Amino acid sequence: MQGELSDVAALQITEMNLQPEQALMKARLHPVGVCAHVVQVRPACTIRRRISMRKTSSRCVPNLVVWLSLTVCALAPIAAPGAEPARVVLLTGADPIQPAALVQIRAIRSVLEASSPRGAEVFLDAIDGFRFGAENIAPEFLALLQKKYRAQRIDLVIVLGKPAADFALANHARIWPGVPVLLSSVPQEWFTGRLLPTDFAYLPFRIDAAQTLAVAERLQPDAHRLIVVGGVTEVDTSMVDRVVKAAATRPHWTDVAAWIGLPPSELQARLSALDRHTAVVYTTTYRDRLGHRYFPVKLVAPMAHASRAPIYAWYSTYVNAGITAGAMYDLEENGRLTGDAARAILHNGGNLSGLLFQPLLARCTADVSQIERYGLSTSALPPDCILVNAPRSMFREYRAAILSLSSVLVIQAITILALLAQRRSRRLAEADATARRGELARAARFATVGELSASIAHEVGQPLSAILSNAEAAELLVGAAHLDHNELQEILSDMKRDALRANEVVQRLRMLLQKQTVSFHTITLDEVIESTLSLIKPEATRRGIVLDVDLKAFGGEVLADEVQLQQVLLNLSLNGMDAMADTESAHRILSISTVLLPEGVEFTVTDRGSGFGHVLSDTLFEPFYTTKPHGMGLGLSIVRSIVEAHQGRVSAAPGGRGGSVFSIWLPRITPVRPRFASTASSGSRTLQIRPVMTSGTADGSRKSSS
Structure with a gap:
């Protein structure tokens, strides 16, 4: 610059x-x-x-x-450009300690000092033309400033208020020739009909009294009388005229009166006689009709204390002094805007072209304590109205935090309810799936029993045939001349044993086929396998298959449903038998073994059939997957479902001599270290069953079905 x-x-x-x-x-x-x-x-x-x-x-x-x-x-001293801080003259038309001027001066200084590392050097001069009139002191003040700044480099002049603007426009060329001038806090009407020099710039400062009247109309919809209070100076009367003209354009106000230049005592007496159906607008009072001078803000508190009607205004410095509400112009913000404009001019080298300045806007502001004092309601105010002096409350002080927390709690509650509903739906779906799986397993058991029907018929028919033969032998013995009681007793014992054997087969079939709920209880795996072998042996004998049973899980207790474990063993055994349909008779061996592990019990079913080739082992357990020409593909799927319901694992692998190996692991109730040293002697039971062809004797001699 x-x-x-x-x-x-x-x-x-x-x-x-x-x-x-x-x-x-x-x-x-x-x-x-x-x-x-x-x-x-x-x-x-x-x-x-x-x-x-x-x-x-x-x-x-x-x-x-x-x-x-x-x-x-x-x-002249030799100094590089920009080596010194910017020098700014701040000329105010009011007393610099007047609150309206002081807040602006402080804000301007703050912005300028922060504008660069070197800050700015600000020279303050005041005319105080609002109270005394600038025309009376202009010549002497001009001479003082000419002498003061004659040898000084000045980069910018900031002018605050109408009296200072009048003085600067008339004398700036004689004090600061060629220095840019920035006008602020000058009413918009002052510029009407004036042609400013090219080195003058200004911030828009338009006071709209209608906005404050609109706030009063919201708070007092039943009040139609308006009192406008002001002083006798030029600025006082111009402000009063501004309000009166604005009220004349609004049909809400039917009775408008101007109280100009009233001394404080008379003003307070008149205000105390008003009622709530009257609204009061206070502008400025720099001097009353008796010649007493004031700072306008000093009269607000006595007026508010005496008034029976709400008082409205538009200067932010009146807030907290007793003003009820108004469309406030924040003078501190105006100071910041002025400082920003000055900084832009300095950074632009003093060139004013191309610079745009932001105008000061009014904001609705209300004193909650005064509103409650007059029995008014804040709900009538605009939603964005600023509320001051509100009673301390948790919601007002922590409104944002409470709303955020409430939103989080509502979202959490909705999420929890959704999860509970989803959990209930899932449990219902699981229960339905369990029921359907149970029905499917029961249907599979019916199918399994159907496959075993021939063997079961033989298994039941054999003891019945033995009973019949023994009954015929008993008849012959009874009809003999000499009755042998010992032999008769043996015949009756054989008949009883055969009857119990047939009854055991029937009871196991009933238990396997009847509809019942799944019941988990402690069982010994070896005992379940031994009881199931009574259903497997006849079918193995019928097909010419050797059963190689090696049970070494003595004492291995699991928490399981006995019927479902029987179904698992039946399915795996029948699958193994089916796989050996084309195997040579000498190699048809189905091995069933158990072993005790540290954390569980494992039993294995091994066949020497054709195996499952290159099919992945997991694919075998998929529903409806089968390698049989007439299979449904549900047997192994049901096996996996039952084992997983028992918290176990099932796997399939190719056998060492061909065929397949299906292994099932189930968790033990109380895992202990297995007794490997004593397993063979005390806990191991090995049984090999080969197919035997039996038939009843023709001579009716006693025979045993065992």
Whole structure:
């Protein structure tokens, strides 16, 4: 900025637009710039002299001006541009300690000091024209400022208020020639009909009294009488006229009166006689009709204390002094906006072109304590209205946190309810799936029993045939001449044993086929396998298959359903038998074994059939997958479902001599270290069953089915 102003000064010297004394002032204000451009003076003179020789008139600069410029250059300190902080004059039209002026001055200083690391040097001058009138002191004040700033470099002049604006417009060229001027807090009406110099800029400051009247209409919809209070100075009366004109355009107010220049005692007496159906708008009172001077904010508290009607205003400095509400203009914010505009001008080198400044906007502000005092309601205010002096409450102080926490709790509650509903639906679905799986398993058991029907018939028919033969032998014995009681007793014992054997087969079939709920209880795996072998042996005998049973899980107790474990063993055994349909008779061996492990019990069913080739073992347990021509593909799927329901594992692997190996692991109830040393002697039971062809004797002699 300094360089640009120096360019202007040098150019003016070169073009001879300045008198010698004006050039000297320019040189004092911008010494570095003039020194930088003084070399341009002599060539300009030479050119002009050549032109004058042709035109017979000389327009060259006098040697005195050049000499003065060189003298200033020699005496001026050499400093790089921008080495010093910016110098700003702050000219206010009010007393600088007046709250309305003080908050703006502080805000402007704060912004300027933070604008650069070097800050800014601010010179404060005040006219106090609101209370005394600037026209009375203008000549003396002008002389003072001329003397004060004659040898000072000034980068910007900030003007606050109408009295200061009048003074700056009339005298800035004589005090700060060429220095940009920024006007702030000057009413919009002041600019009407005025042509500002090019080095003047201003912040829009338009006070809209209608906005404050709109707030009053919201709070007091039944009040139609309006009292406007103000002083007798020019600014006081202009503010009162502003409100009266605004009220005249609003049909809500039918009775409007202006109380101008009333002394405080009379004003308070009148206010105390009002009622709630009247609204009062207080503008400013710098002087009353008796000549007493005031800061306008000092009258707010006594007025509010005496008034029986709500008082409205638009200056933020009146808040907390007793004003009820209004569309407030935050003067501190106006100071910040002014500081931002000044910073932009300084950063732009003092050039005002292309700069746009943000206007100050009014915001609805209400004092909750005053609203409650007059029996009004804050619900009538706009939603974005700022509430001050509200009673302390948890919701008001922590509104954002409470709303956030409430939102989180609501979301959590909805999530929990959704999870509970989902859990209930899942449990119902699981129960339904369990029931369907049970029905499917029962149907599979029916199918298994159907496959075993021939063997079961043989298993039941064999003891019945033995009973019949023994009965015939008993008849012959009874009809003999000499009755042998010992032999008769043996016949009856054989009949009883065969009957129990047939009954056991029937009972196991009933238990396997009847519909019942799944019941988990402690059982011994070896005992379950031994009881199931009574159903497997006849079928193995019928198919010519050797059963190789090796049970070494003595004492291995599991928590399981006995019927379901029987079904698992039946399914695996029948699958193994089916797989050996094409195997040579000498190699048809179905091995069933158990072993005790540290954490569980494992039993294995091994066949020597065709195996499952390259099919993945997991695929075998998928529903409806089968390698049999007439199979449904549900047997192994049911096996896996039952085993997993018992917290166990099932796997399939190719056998060492061909065929397949199906292994099932079930967790033990009380895992202990297996007694490997004594297993073979005390806990191991090995049984090999080969197919035997039996038939009843023709002579009716007693026979046993065992």
